[in-house]
Amino acid sequence: MGYAQLVIGPAGSGKSTYCSSLHQHCETVGRTIHIVNLDPAAENFDYPVAMDIRELISLDDVMEELGLGPNGGLIYCMEHLEENLDDWLSEELDNYMDDDYLVFDCPGQIELFSHVPMLKNFVEHLKRKNFNICVVYLLDSQFITDVTKFISGCMASLSAMVQLELPHVNILSKMDLVRNKRDLENYLNPKPTTLLAELNRRMAPQFEKLNKSLIELVDQYSMVSFLPLDLRKESSIQYILSQIDNSIQYGEDADVKIKDFDPDDD
Ligand SMILES: Nc1nc2c(ncn2[C@@H]2O[C@H](COP(=O)(O)OP(=O)(O)OP(=O)(O)O)[C@@H](O)[C@H]2O)c(=O)[nH]1
Numbered sequence: 001m002g003y004a005q006l007v008i009g010p011a012g013s014g015k016s017t018y019c020s021s022l023h024q025h026c027e028t029v030g031r032t033i034h035i036v037n038l039d040p041a042a043e044n045f046d047y048p049v050a051m052d053i054r055e056l057i058s059l060d061d062v063m064e065e066l067g068l069g070p071n072g073g074l075i076y077c078m079e080h081l082e083e084n085l086d087d088w089l090s091e092e093l094d095n096y097m098d099d100d101y102l103v104f105d106c107p108g109q110i111e112l113f114s115h116v117p118m119l120k121n122f123v124e125h126l127k128r129k130n131f132n133i134c135v136v137y138l139l140d141s142q143f144i145t146d147v148t149k150f151i152s153g154c155m156a157s158l159s160a161m162v163q164l165e166l167p168h169v170n171i172l173s174k175m176d177l178v179r180n181k182r183d184l185e186n187y188l189n190p191k192p193t194t195l196l197a198e199l200n201r202r203m204a205p206q207f208e209k210l211n212k213s214l215i216e217l218v219d220q221y222s223m224v225s226f227l228p229l230d231l232r233k234e235s236s237i238q239y240i241l242s243q244i245d246n247s248i249q250y251g252e253d254a255d256v257k258i259k260d261f262d263p264d265d266d
């Protein structure tokens, strides 16, 4: 059994930074995780890259040879990955053993988890390889300055939830940038009625019915709940990691191992 986090979220929401902070944190506490780059457009990394989609396909080549733009090129790369799940990905995964913990740093184009089946097939492949997977969805804290942005961020997360059908943790990233702490209370665990009132206040009256349905939808999936991530605080990363670990049952076997360990036996 392996363990995996699939780190997704809108462009620039802090996914790669989260991956590198997580790596650092794990190093500090003496735990091993492997970060996988799934973004064919990424160039600089603050973490050691364990596996890299750019070894399979280069976005520059795709754009040049097929005359595609950056987003079309990215979709092409991801489809190429999808076609190579059984060879390239499987071979790469063979380098890891039972109990290994992989973190997949995904590209920020939300099409990948909202429109195209690529990520779904990727996840199915990992499941067949016996991975327990948690989706980690990052939303930039700046989204809470505006209820309409916040709702659209929630809908994107919801679409990933519905498509991927995996344990799912929502994170509000870049907490160091939040000025108004009172705003925050309203958004980490928002009351549907508060959100609705706010939406109605922002939008023309003809949208009231639509707003109500939207909020009900988001509420029914009980997904409007975010964990705050403040990279300045080790405890914040630690807490988030423990929630994710819980959702994929990581550490339950480890507990057994610790119990089996005989301290006199050194
Ligand atoms: N202040 C602050 N800035 C952050 C934080 N996390 C990320 N950033 C900045 O936000 C920008 C985007 O961060 P990335 O980690 O590259 O975001 P990403 O989601 O990987 O972006 P894409 O892969 O392009 O979708 C960078 O300029 C980061 O330095 C944070 O916790 N606080």
Ligand SMILES: [Mg+2]
Pocket: 015, 016, 017, 039, 042, 105, 106, 107
């Ligand atoms: Mg990134």
